[in-house]
Amino acid sequence: QKEVEQDPGPLSVPEGAIVSLNCTYSNSAFQYFMWYRQYSRKGPELLMYTYSSGNKEDGRFTAQVDKSSKYISLFIRDSQPSDSATYLCAIITGNQFYFGTGTSLTVIP
Amino acid sequence: NAGVTQTPKFQVLKTGQSMTLQCAQDMNHEYMSWYRQDPGMGLRLIHYSVGAGITDQGEVPNGYNVSRSTTEDFPLRLLSAAPSQTSVYFCASRGGGGWTEAFFGQGTRLTVV
Numbered sequence: 001q002k003e004v005e006q007d008p009g010p011l012s013v014p015e016g017a018i019v020s021l022n023c024t025y026s027n028s029a030f031q032y033f034m035w036y037r038q039y040s041r042k043g044p045e046l047l048m049y050t051y052s053s054g055n056k057e058d059g060r061f062t063a064q065v066d067k068s069s070k071y072i073s074l075f076i077r078d079s080q081p082s083d084s085a086t087y088l089c090a091i092i093t094g095n096q097f098y099f100g101t102g103t104s105l106t107v108i109p
Numbered sequence: 110n111a112g113v114t115q116t117p118k119f120q121v122l123k124t125g126q127s128m129t130l131q132c133a134q135d136m137n138h139e140y141m142s143w144y145r146q147d148p149g150m151g152l153r154l155i156h157y158s159v160g161a162g163i164t165d166q167g168e169v170p171n172g173y174n175v176s177r178s179t180t181e182d183f184p185l186r187l188l189s190a191a192p193s194q195t196s197v198y199f200c201a202s203r204g205g206g207g208w209t210e211a212f213f214g215q216g217t218r219l220t221v222v
Contacts, residue, residue: 008149032208043113043199043213044152088151092208097142099152 003027004091006100015109019076023089023100026070032092033065035074037085038102044088048074079107112136115200115214122190122221130185130217132200138212140203141183145169145196146216152199158183190221 006023013019021035032051036044048063050056056063062075072091076083084107089100116131134141142157154167158177172194174186183202187194197218203211 004151006151034208041216041218043201043215045213046209046211049209090152090208097154097208099144101149101151 003098004089004100006089007103008101010104010106012106012108013079015079015081015107017079017107019079019083019105019107021074021076021087021089021103021105023072023091024070025072025091025098027091027093028067028070030091030093030098033063033072034090034092035061035063036088036090036099038088039085047087076105079105081107081109083107113200113202113212113214115198115217117217118215119218120220122187122219124190124192124221126190127186127188128190130187130198130200130219132183132185132214133181134183134200134202134212135181136202136204136212137180138202138204139180141177142167142201143173143175143183143185144199144201145194146199147196155185155198187219190219192221195219195221 004025034049035047037047038044053067060077064073086102086104088102091098113134139160143155144152146152153169156175158164164175197216200214
């Protein structure tokens, strides 16, 4: 079993839709939960991070962690064409850094 | 991406050839690492370094060598390239504040024929 599982998609939504991206993980010792955004032919860039159960908001983005279910989500409100990218969840404990496979998102104008 | 520079951006190698992927950062970060990204596999850690003179293996180290003689540079060497090493390679560094201060390079697209 992989440490982190992520639905690869692809997802295609109309502009203005709410997007939900999800990952599950297996190790309850994981400490940090992060979301990276990766545009085509670019390196990943950190979007949001959290280390506790609950919600964390940043503008149109909300990161949600449910440690009891080992489930993390990223919600994007009022999605824009500029949000079209691959979103990677990443989970960290110590120096171990586990990435999901990424979900490809396309927002159609 | 700010501060982490990878060269070259693209490379085609023949099986058995050797090459070095360069990574440099100007943020005085102690921790640097190399990942490969393959379709359906996500990013997998190859090697990492916690400071000059210190390196360690990650998840998929076979076929790759690294060294860290300076804080700024962390080159990745392929001694005898194989088609299975066709991938996109990313270098990352992070500061003392942890992974919330991690930066990735733009990537090197390597094809081994």
